[in-house]
Amino acid sequence: xxxxxxxxxxxxxxxxxxxxxxxxxxxxxxxxxxxxxxxxxxxxxxxxxxxxxxxxxxxxxxxxxxxxxxxxxxxxxxxxxxxxxxxxxxxxxxxxxxxxxxxxxxxxxxxxxxx
Numbered sequence: 001x002x003x004x005x006x007x008x009x010x011x012x013x014x015x016x017x018x019x020x021x022x023x024x025x026x027x028x029x030x031x032x033x034x035x036x037x038x039x040x041x042x043x044x045x046x047x048x049x050x051x052x053x054x055x056x057x058x059x060x061x062x063x064x065x066x067x068x069x070x071x072x073x074x075x076x077x078x079x080x081x082x083x084x085x086x087x088x089x090x091x092x093x094x095x096x097x098x099x100x101x102x103x104x105x106x107x108x109x110x111x112x113x114x115x
Contacts, residue, residue, distance in 0.1 A: 013052060013072065014047055014048035016070070016071050017046050018046040020066065021046070028042050034063065
């Protein structure tokens with residue numbers, strides 16, 4: 001599952017990752033090395049310059065020891081609250097609920113595959 005290119009959403013998730021890293025007092029090079037990606041890739045994630053897969057978000061979640069929702073949901077709520085009209089707001093919530101259902105199914109499938 002991939003969070004598709006949506007500049008505002010990607011920036012908000014990236015900013016959340018940046019906050020987690022800086023609060024932990026870590027440098028990009030260290031985090032990138034420890035999770036097995038290039039520093040340039042981490043920079044793109046933190047700046048909202050590239051799409052996220054649920055897998056990489058799960059890696060960040062485990063690395064920073066935060067619930068995956070701390071990375072994803074906060075960003076979505078902010079996006080929904082910035083909707084310009086009731087129609088946009090309703091559509092935002094519908095998409096949010098659909099995404100949660102898809103993520104739940106994906107994670108359940110991953111757990112079943114591990115058993």
